Amino acid sequence: MWTKALGTAAVLAMSVTLAACGQGGGAAKEQTLKIYNWSDYIDPQILADFTKETGIKVQYDTFDSNEILETKVLQGNTGYDIVAPSNHNIPRYIIAGAIAPLDKSKLPNNKNLWPDIMSHMEPFDPGQKYTVPYMWGTIGIGYNVKEVAKRLPGVNIDSWSVVFDPANLAKLKDCGVYYLDASEDMYAVALNYLGKDPNSKNVADYQAATDMMVKARPFIRKFHSSEYVEALANGDICVAVGYSGDILQAKTRAEEAKNGVELAYVIPKEGSQVWFDVFAIPADAPNPTAAYKFLDYMLRPEVIAKASNYTQYANANLPATPMVDASVRGDPNVYPTPDLFKRLFVTTTKDQALLREVTRMWTRVQTGQ
Amino acid sequence: MKARRDRTSLTALAPFLWLGLFFLFPFLLVAKLSLSETALAMPPYAPRLDWSQGIAGLKAFLAGLDFETYARLPTDRLYVVAYLSSLKFAGVATFILLLLGYPLAYAMARCTPSVRRALLMAVILPFWTSFLIRVYALIGILKPEGLLNVALRAVGLGPVSLLNTDTAIYIGLVYAYLPFMVLPLYAVLERQQHDLLEAAADLGCTPLEAFWRVTFPLSLPGVAAGSLLCFIPMVGEFVIPDLLGGSSTLMLGKTIWTEFFANRDWPAASAVAIVLLFTLVIPIVLYQRQQAKLTELGR
Known part of the structure; x- marks a missing residue:
């Protein structure tokens, strides 16, 4: 008797699974960039502009905890070209060989990064070999x-x-x-x-x-x-x-x-x-070329300023600071005063x-x- | 004759294939994982099977497996407490579900067929909304400024603080699993023949006596089916305690989550899951056996 009831439940469960499967698949001919970032963490307009300029289609997925991200990335073959982990996890990704070292020659805009802020990244990514900062707070x-x-x-x-x-x-x-x-x-x-x-x-x-x-x-x-x-x-x-x-x-x-x-x-x-949320390229990223294009795009002052205006977080791009909305830039809770900044530490x-x-x-x- | 037997055995093969592919194979994967050790690598455990080495690789792999993770489980009270707490939640909720579900199923089975169909639909209807959304709706009802407290205030009562308490977990469990209790109960109660009750009455039973001596014993398979169907998934429930429960609630689903995600200890998470599986499988097997014995006796 109860096995019969189980059967009904199984049919139900199956239909749910089938519905969920319908969304995957369909390899696109055109170039696609797959990004895995925190939820509600980017101005959608930035992605649209990037596609318009480069012709690279963006598939944007989100997560809401570092643990979920790390578990997925360490499993390998995520299919993502860009992931956005936080500072304290980075050394683990590096040791596990999960993220690829950056080829700075492909990131001409990397020069825009703010030296004072970058010094705070030293403990987890010495010499900025693996990651590009997105937001910090x-x-x-x-x-x-x-x-x-x-x-x-x-x-x-x-x-x-x-x-x-x-x-x-x-x-x-x-x-x-x-x-x-x-x-x-x-x-x-x-x-x-x-x-x-x-x-x-x-x-x-x-x-x-x-x-x-x-x-x-x-x-x-x-x-x-x-x-x-x-x-x-x-x-x-x-x-x-x-x-x-x-x-x-x-x-x-x-x-x-x-x-x-x-x-x-x-x-x-x-x-x-x-803390820092940084962009990194997984070692097994299917499309690193597109990933570099995106990273360099995000290193443009006007782009990252737009991102900060949306997230209300500070970025690590020095020429971008004047372009950030005064309400964000002027808030000492977002852009701390130098005095306050001295009391901040990184893990x-x-x-x-x-x-x-x-x-x-x-x-x-x-x-x- | 022979050809026909082949065909039946082929049909019988299908469920075994299904079980093998979707139960046994994943189970073996998890079992293998539980015998490994954590490592800072991709994927984060060792040893890994190296096929390029052939038999030697397989041997090296098997030599690397051990039961260390299992040996660690009983040394930390955490796991024991989590098991017991999960069993308690599932047990109490199953009992409440029986108390609520039985009268519901009984009343449904006593209705006229057309009303019955409508009621059956009403029981199944919640499945049309995502489980997650329904749990979130419960948050909206139970939270401090939620619907329940607004309603209570309107009649001059309350406020009660329910969200993030054990009571909220019970409410969530009972709400979410009620259909799984009602449906199997309804299935047995609906099929019961009325003549039996008439016979009982003729033989001098009061309606109440007839219920306890005829209806209830005959509905026991439904009681068992409903209880198992609710109890088993509730022991491993993760979403309801995570969303409705408080921080101090310890349940296995959360323990496995912590091992897997926070500790990046896949072997420990797998070991906890395997132990859970066995503690749940044993009562089911015992029940199956007893059922089989009963059917034989009946014949």
């Missing part, structure tokens, strides 16, 4: 101005203690606090807050950060790396540790919705992590054994187990 605190002021009257929201000190968190709990579900990012800022090296190789440092976050855990509503954008904008939560652009996006959404939610973003005074890869330890500790932070 910071990790900080996004908060609902009115709701937080009600619960923490007179407290200046400029320190990581807002999200790490249980005394503050206890007052914020009812209105909702989110942490990123990105262990490496959270440990980097937690270590830095504790006055330790954010790139520490010492397990004991991570243990100290774990102990601190375990104490904070009862007051954290959720660990998630993207939901906080909606949640902040809707007024469902009042504090989130998150990425600068995401929180600024939430702020824009709340303003557009006119729902009375007023959001702000702050890079805490103790300093924070600067790099952990070895497999440490990574395992840290992931395990992170599970303990999240679940108490």
Whole structure:
């Protein structure tokens, strides 16, 4: 009897799979460039302009976490010509031989890159041998101005203690606090807050950060790396540790919705992590020629400025800066002041054994187990 | 005579081919993976089978496999707790599903055929919307400023905070799997003959007694089918706990995800999946056996 019911379920499942298959296939004669980038992360007009100029058709797919991207790329044969990983994963891609070294002679516009920013890329891609920066930003605190002021009257929201000190968190709990579900990012800022090296190789440092976050855990509503954008904008939560652009996006959404939610973003005074999303060419890219054309196109000041205007993130292209909208360029949360910039740090890869330890500790932070 | 037997065996081959191709082969791949070790390479595990070396390559490959990953599983409480927690969620949800699904299926089976058809359609209808969208809709209902709280406020109650709690997971599980419980129950209940109840009444049973002594025992295959159909996928459920649950909820789907994506430890993820498979297969096999025995007795 129950086998019959299973049969019905199987037929159903099959029809779903068939529908999903209909989209693939169909090799095009003309040149195609396959890009795999973060979701909602490029002005569609840029891709259209690129196709118009070069005749290369762009197939653009998106992902929403570094883990998904890395798992796919390491599996090989993804068919992508351009991928966009973040800084702390790059050394792993390089060691695994997953991304190809760049031939700079094919990137004449590479000279436009901003030396000050590029020095921050040294820890993960020394000499810029493998990657071209796309956007960079910071990790900080996004908060609902009115709701937080009600619960923490007179407290200046400029320190990581807002999200790490249980005394503050206890007052914020009812209105909702989110942490990123990105262990490496959270440990980097937690270590830095504790006055330790954010790139520490010492397990004991991570243990100290774990102990601190375990104490904070009862007051954290959720660990998630993207939901906080909606949640902040809707007024469902009042504090989130998150990425600068995401929180600024939430702020824009709340303003557009006119729902009375007023959001702000702050890079805490103790300093924070600067991250990079970079473009790289997978070692097995089917069309590297088109990939180089695209990279060089994205290195043009006017193009990358347009991209920044859309994403509200800073780029690493010096001549592009004056072309970026004043509202983006003038925001110290996007283009930090030189003084603030000195307090930013960058993270790099952990070895497999440490990574395992840290992931395990992170599970303990999240679940108490 | 012989030709005909060949044809039947050919037809019988089809499901075996299907099973081999879509179950056994992937299973062996995962099993092989679970015996490997992680490596910083493409793909991120070792050893890999090197066909160019012929038999020597195969030997080297087999020598590289070990059970180290399995030995590691019981040493960390995390996996044990995740297993138990998954079993608890699936078990409790299955029980709630039975409590809800049985009366529903029973009422449907007692309707006139035309109403029955309409109700059956209503049970299947949710499948026409993507599962993911329905779970997202639940978020819209359960969230702090969601539909449920707005409705509760309108009648002067609440607010309740349900999203990101275990209760939300139960709501999600019960909602998503209800059709899988109702359909097999309905199938057995609909086929039951009314004469049996009349006979029971003639022999002095009250309607309630008749239900417990006739209807329910006869519907047990449906109860078992529905329970298995819900319980098994719920143990490995990932989407519902991930979207509706809180951070402290530990379930196997999430554990496998963490191993696979965050730790890039494909062998550990595979080992957890294989152990899960075996813990689920054993009760099914036991059930199958018992069913077979019952059918034989019946004859």
